[in-house]
Amino acid sequence: MEFHSFSEFLAMGKHGFYVWLSYGLTAVVIAANVVQPLMQRRRLIKEQNRRLRRERSQGNKSAASSLASEEK
Amino acid sequence: MSLVTATIRRDLLLAARNPGEWLNPLMFFLMVVALFPLAVDPDPKFLARIAGGVIWVAALLATLLSLDALYKADVDDGTLEQWLASGESLYLLALGKALVHWLCSGLPLTIMAPVLGLMMALPNDAYWAMLLSLLIGTPILSLLGSVGAALTAGVRSGGLLLSLLILPMYVPVLIFAASAVYHAGLGMTYNGQIGFLGAMLALAVCLTPFAAAAALKLNLSR
Amino acid sequence: MWQWLVRLYHRLGSPKWFYELTSGWIFWLALVSVIGTVIGLTLGLLYAPADYLQGNSFRIIYIHVPAAIVAQSGFVMMAVAGAVFLIWRMKMAAWVARAIAPIGASMCLISLFTGAIWGKPTWGTWWVWDARLTSMLMLLFLYFGVMALQRAIESEEASHKAGAILSLVGLVNIPIIKYSVEWWNTLHQPATLKLTEKPSMAPDMLWPLLIMIVTTYVFFALLVILRTRNEILWQERKRSWVQQLPEMAGGKR
Numbered sequence: 001m002e003f004h005s006f007s008e009f010l011a012m013g014k015h016g017f018y019v020w021l022s023y024g025l026t027a028v029v030i031a032a033n034v035v036q037p038l039m040q041r042r043r044l045i046k047e048q049n050r051r052l053r054r055e056r057s058q059g060n061k062s063a064a065s066s067l068a069s070e071e072k
Numbered sequence: 073m074s075l076v077t078a079t080i081r082r083d084l085l086l087a088a089r090n091p092g093e094w095l096n097p098l099m100f101f102l103m104v105v106a107l108f109p110l111a112v113d114p115d116p117k118f119l120a121r122i123a124g125g126v127i128w129v130a131a132l133l134a135t136l137l138s139l140d141a142l143y144k145a146d147v148d149d150g151t152l153e154q155w156l157a158s159g160e161s162l163y164l165l166a167l168g169k170a171l172v173h174w175l176c177s178g179l180p181l182t183i184m185a186p187v188l189g190l191m192m193a194l195p196n197d198a199y200w201a202m203l204l205s206l207l208i209g210t211p212i213l214s215l216l217g218s219v220g221a222a223l224t225a226g227v228r229s230g231g232l233l234l235s236l237l238i239l240p241m242y243v244p245v246l247i248f249a250a251s252a253v254y255h256a257g258l259g260m261t262y263n264g265q266i267g268f269l270g271a272m273l274a275l276a277v278c279l280t281p282f283a284a285a286a287a288l289k290l291n292l293s294r
Numbered sequence: 295m296w297q298w299l300v301r302l303y304h305r306l307g308s309p310k311w312f313y314e315l316t317s318g319w320i321f322w323l324a325l326v327s328v329i330g331t332v333i334g335l336t337l338g339l340l341y342a343p344a345d346y347l348q349g350n351s352f353r354i355i356y357i358h359v360p361a362a363i364v365a366q367s368g369f370v371m372m373a374v375a376g377a378v379f380l381i382w383r384m385k386m387a388a389w390v391a392r393a394i395a396p397i398g399a400s401m402c403l404i405s406l407f408t409g410a411i412w413g414k415p416t417w418g419t420w421w422v423w424d425a426r427l428t429s430m431l432m433l434l435f436l437y438f439g440v441m442a443l444q445r446a447i448e449s450e451e452a453s454h455k456a457g458a459i460l461s462l463v464g465l466v467n468i469p470i471i472k473y474s475v476e477w478w479n480t481l482h483q484p485a486t487l488k489l490t491e492k493p494s495m496a497p498d499m500l501w502p503l504l505i506m507i508v509t510t511y512v513f514f515a516l517l518v519i520l521r522t523r524n525e526i527l528w529q530e531r532k533r534s535w536v537q538q539l540p541e542m543a544g545g546k547r
Contacts, residue, residue, distance in 0.1 A: 001340055013344065015351035015415050022354045022408040026361070030513075033400050037520040044527045045541055052537055219463055223456050227446045236442050237460060240435035241467045244474035251481065272470065283463050286380070290455040 075160040076168045083172040094138065094176040101134040101181055105188045116193040123192035124202060124253025130188075131181050131206065132242055135213045138177045139238070140231035142169060142221035147291050152225075156292060162285035170211075170218040170281070178210025194257065201256030201266075205249040208269040212245050215276040222287035244272060307384045309526040310535050316519045323516040330509030338502030345499075351415040354408050356502055360510035362405035362430060366468075368398030368514065369433060372440070373465035376458025386522075388454035389529065391461065392444060393521035397514060399437035406430050425479035429472045436464045 003009040012019045087094055108126045109119060146152045155165060185206055189199055220238040224230030252265035305311045338356040345352035375391035378384050409427045410420050421427070440461050447453035495503075530536045 002343060003340065009340070012350040012353065015349055018351050018411050018415050019353050022357065022411040025407055025411075026357045026404050029400050029404050033397060033517055034520075037517065037524055040524050041520070041527070044524060044531075048527070048531055048536070048542055051531075052542060216463075219459075223443060223460060224446070226452075230446070233442055233446050236435075237439040240432045240439065240471070241463070243432055244467075244470045247474045247478045251478065268474075279466065280463075283459055287456065287459050290452045290459070 075155065075158055076164045079155075079165060080168045080172055083169070084175065087172070087176045093141065094180060097134040097138040097177055098180055098184060100137055101130050101184065102188065104130040104133060105192065109192070119193040120195050120257060121254075123189065123194040124198060124257065125250040126192060127185060127188055127194075127202065128205075128209075128246055128250045128253070131185070131210065132213060132239075132246060134181060135177050135210065135217060136235050136238065137231075139173065139214075139217040139221045140224075140234055142173055142218055143225040143288065143291075144221075144230070147225040152288060152291060156289065162288060163281045166218060166222070166281035166284035166288065167277070170215045170284070173218065174211045174214040178206070178214055181210060182206040194253075197259055198253050198257035201262050202253045204266055205252045205262075205269060208266065208273055209245050209249040212269070212273050212276045213242060215273075215280040216241050219280050219283045219287060222284045222291070225288075226291045245269065248272075307386055309386055309389075309530050310533075312386060313523055313526050316523060319519065320516065323512055323519070327509055327513040327516055330505055330512065334502050334505035334509055337498075338506065342499045342502055343496060348416055351412060352499075354412040355499075356506045358405055358408040358412060359503060360507045361401045361408065362426070363507055364510045364514050365398050365401035365405055365430070365433060365437075368394055368401060369436065369461065369468065370465060372398060373458075373461040376454075376461045379454060380458050380462075385529075388458065389525040390518065390522050391458060392454070393518050393525060395437060395441045395444065395457070397517045397521070399434060399441065401510075401514070402430060402434040402437055406434060423479070423482070425476045428479070429475045432471050432475065433468065436468070440464070 010016055010020070105126055108122070112118070112122075143152070146155075155162065182203060185202055186199060189202060194202065217234075217238050220234045223237065224234045227233060248265045248268045252262040252269070255262045255265070335356060339353055342353070344350050372391045372394040375387045375394065378387035379391065406427065409424075409430070413422050413424070413427075414420050440457050443460055444453045444457040447456055527536060536542070
C-alpha cells in the first residue's frame with residue numbers, strides 16, 4: 001500500500017486534482033457510452049412492441065370481419 | 073483512353089470559358105495570406121519566420137475551396153453514369169480529373185506564390201524551396217482531395233463535409249512542405265523534406281485513384 | 295480448418311446467429327470489465343509506487359494509455375470491417391463498423407483530455423504539441439470525419455460504403471500522419487519529458503497497466519456488441535425472429 005490514510009490517497013501527493021479530474025471525466029464518458037446503447041435498446045423494443053400490437057389489433061379486426069362475412 | 077482525354081479536354085475547355093472557377097480560389101489564396109500581417113504583426117522579421125507556413129496553409133484552404141465542384145456536375149447531370157456504362161478504366165478517369173484539378177488550382181497557386189512570398193518577406197533562399205514544395209505538394213492535395221470530392225459528390229452542402237474529411241489527411245504534406253520552406257529560409261538543406269513529398273506523391277498517384285473510383289461508383293446507389 | 299473458417303464466416307454474416315450468440319456474452323463481458331477495472335485500478339492507484347520524476351500524477355497512465363491503444367486499434371478494426379463489407383457485401387460488417395466509430399472516438403477523447411490534464415503537472419501547461427497528443431488529435435479528426443460522412447449520406451447502402459472507403463483511406467494515412475508528426479516534433483521539441491516513455495517500468499507499475507489494457511479491450515468489445523445488437527434489432531425489425539424474441543410483446547415467454 002502506497003498511502004497510509006484515505007485523505008493521503010485523495011491528495012495523491014500534490015496531484016490529487018489532476019488525477020481525480022482525469023478519472024472523473026473518464027468515468028463520465030464511459031458512463032455515457034454504456035447508458036446510450038442501453039437506452040437505445042429500450043426505445044427500440046418499445047417501438048417494436050407498439051408496432052407489433054398495432055399490427056396484431058389490425059390483424060384481429062380483419063380476421064373478425066372475415067369471420068363475419070363467412071357467417072352471412 | 074479516348075474517354076479520359078476527352079474528359080480532360082472538356083474540363084479544361086470549361087475552365088477556360090468560365091475563369092471564375094479557378095480565379096476565385098486564387099483570389100482567396102491572396103486574401104488569406106494578406107490577413108496574417110494585418111491580424112498578427114507586419115514586422116518583416118516575424119513575417120519571414122511564418123511565411124512558409126502561412127502560404128502553405130492558404131494554398132491548402134484554396135485547394136479545398138475548388139475541390140467541392142470536382143465531381144458535382146458530373147454526378148448531377150448523369151455524366152458519371154455514362155462513364156460507368158462505358159466500361160473505361162475509372163482509375164485513369166479519376167487520375168485525369170485530379171490532373172485537371174491540379175492544372176486549374178495547384179499550378180496557378182504555385183505560379184502566384186512568389187508574389188505572396190514578397191508580401192510575406194520570405195527569405196531569398198527560400199523561394200526555390202517554396203516553388204518546389206508547391207509543385208510536388210499541391211498534386212498530392214488534388215489527388216487526396218479527389219477522393220473526398222467523390223465521396224461527397226452527392227451530398228447536399230458537401231463542401232464543408234469535404235473539408236472535415238480531408239484536412240487531417242493533408243497534415244503530413246503541410247508538415248513536410250512548410251518545414252522545407254522554413255529550413256531553406258534558415259539556409260539549411262531541405263532535400264529530406266522534398267524527398268518525403270515526392271514519396272507521398274508517388275504513393276498518392278498509385279492509390280488515391282482507386283479510392284476515388286470506388287467512391288464514384290457508390291454515387292449511383294443513392 | 296478452412297471449412298471451419300468458411301462456416302464461421304457464413305454464420306457471422308447472419309444477424310440472427312450473432313444476436314443469439316452474444317445474448318449470453320454480455321453478462322460475462324460486463325463482469326470481466328468490472329472485475330478487471332477494480333483489480334487494475336486498485337493495484338494502479340493504491341499499490342504501484344509513485345513515479346520518481348512525476349510523483350503520483352503518473353497514475354493517469356492507467357486510463358490514458360489503454361484508451362489511446364484501443365482508440366488506435368479501434369480505427370484498424372473499423373477499416374477492416376469496412377473492407378469486409380466492401381469486398382464480400384457482408385451487411386453485419388458494415389453494422390459493426392458503424393458501431394465502432396463513436397466508441398473509438400470516445401476512447402480518443404478520453405486519451406486526449408487525460409493527456410492534457412497529465413500535461414499540466416508535468417509540463418506546466420494544459421496542452422503541449424507533443425507528438426503523441428498531436429497524432430491522437432488527428433485520429434480524433436479522422437473518426438469525426440467518418441462519423442460525419444456516415445451521417446450525411448441518406449442512403450443506407452451508400453453511407454456504409456462511403457464510411458468504409460474513407461476509413462480505409464484513413465488507415466493508409468495514419469502511419470504517414472504519425473510518422474510526420476513525430477518527425478515534426480523532433481524538430482521543435484516542446485517537451486523534453488515524455489509522458490509515457492520509460493526506459494524500463496517497474497513490474498509493480500507495469501502489471502496494473504497490462505490489466506487495464508486487456509480490460510479496456512474487453513469493455514470495447516462489450517460496447518461494440520451492445521451497439522451492433524441495437525442495429526440488428528432496428529434493421530431486422532420486420533423479420534419474424536426479431537418479433538418472436540422473448541423481450542418482444544409478440545414473443546414466446
